[in-house]
Amino acid sequence: MERSNVTFVVEFILLGFSDLPNLRSLLFGIFLVIYMSILLGNGLLIIITKMNPALQTPMYFFLGNFSFLEICYTSVTLPRILRDIWTQKGNIPFLSCALQICSLYILGIAECLLLAVMAYDRYVAICKPLYYPLIMNHKTCVQLVLASWITATPAQIGLTYQIFSLNFCGSNKLNHIFCDTPPLLEVACGDTSQKELLIFLNTVFFVMVPFFFTLISYVKIITTILKLPSTSGKSKAFSTCSSHLIVVCLFFGSGSIVYLRPKSSHSAKSDKVFSLFYTTVIPLLNPLIYSLRNKDVIAALRKLLPK
Template identity: 55%
Template sequence: GNVPKKRFGEFGSGFILLGFSDHSSLQGLCFAVFLVIYLVVLTGNSLIALITVVDSSLHSPMYFFLRNLSFLEICYTSVTLPKMLVGFLMEDGRISFLGCAAQLYFLVLFGSVECLLLAAMAYDRYVAICDPLHYTLIMSRGLCLRLVVGPWVAVAPVQVGQTYQVFALPFCASRDLHHFFCDVPPLLELACADTFWNQVMLYTIILLFIILPFSLVVISYIKIIRAILKIPSVLGRCKAFSTCSSHLVVVMLFYGSATVEYLKRRSRDSVDTDKYLALVYTIVTPMFNPVIYSLRNKEVRIALRRILWKK
């Protein structure tokens, strides 16, 4: 009952991200591995964005969405990975109170926008395969812009509210976050107050920005698969499926790990599992995004060759 509490702004020294501190002998190896991953994310996604801008054959709605996804992936990993790399290098997991708040806000902002963007990309594939004759009419430039800008407008104020709600809580004396970045569940564990309304807010956001978009993706792909199965030729079915299989792989990686991470019950025994799940949707998916799209997409490979030959 006499546990010291800290209110908003009183934590001068902030929090300590424990991350992988229980494997201190592997700090150097972790730094090298995550540095390579970050460079792959930056290079791969920047290359995808560049190709889809420079090559006129890729100026279609699908590649417009892909370009925005690549930009998001760079932003998303840049919220967590640089701080992790400094922590591994300096063996220091300290993060300031305001730094933690900023990291949480941008993490949930970019993550929520990405969920909605993946749903928009699924709708684009649905229209392309199920209603190809009206594709250019339906997927107009105006609609594509609204599908990209809309999520930012919808998500930004909501996540400001959630971030303020979390950091307005009184925190206990312990500043140890059992994670490698500031996230809502581990922060709520340090609170010395009833977090019921924080949990309500968290699950509402999960419903709106993860479960609902994922449901739309599932519905889109059910309709897509039905349409593909009706194509008479095997070659036609393979070609139709190849245009959306890359997106489906990214969706399953991102939504799958994020949903399990946020909806499962947290416990001391599951702390390591939570951290590894978070690695999948914050680092692994952004790393594989350019690989999946470039290696499995013939148009992107051709465009890359054209750019390299010009150089």
């Protein structure tokens, strides 16, 4: 009898920027420019890492794959954000919301693992240079990239199923810019503590473990660099690692703030800001960070683009 009075959710409404109706055109223009810049910048990195003979090394092989991941990652959210801003309708079907979250988790974890692989590549190059060609051969690089993509996929599909097995029998309005777990838990009925624990454990295992692995790699890298006799050798070694280290800090930092904070400290505005940061700002900055701080990439761009 109780169940007959319950209205189950068949779609969600993303509130997004509905509180800023006067800025609709401006926001649409900003996000469109950002999305086009992400596609162009990361696309150029993919092209030059494939076409330029000087960049046929494991480091640039991983960078090309990372840029492709960034394009996929932003394409899960930004086109729908643009559509919602333009139509002023945030309706998203139940299944589409589940697919969006699942895709974000799979691609996000793949980025975490690939960043850890890139750190390992730099560790071998700097700490074990004589063994580098033997350890980081092409077959190993391909296997590491495939492992980054595949490893977490079953777990993320299972986690998404667990989240959407909750009963959403109250409000279907999500105060967010895309489907994400924190706003979903707010509108879920009943006790969500078990699901929150699953999300926390998933974040620790697939985000924090790769982060600590990356951190350990860089501690060993920095220790090795400081032992180098020449100043020029130190600066060259630091320059090859600094770009990756900046991206690591930005990506892991913003992602951890969203998913590892206590539920009591969550707010809609802060969640929107941090979510925008790791889904749009970092993919936008990625090509700039790697190109502006890398002489080989700049030289390849000069060859590819007209003067």
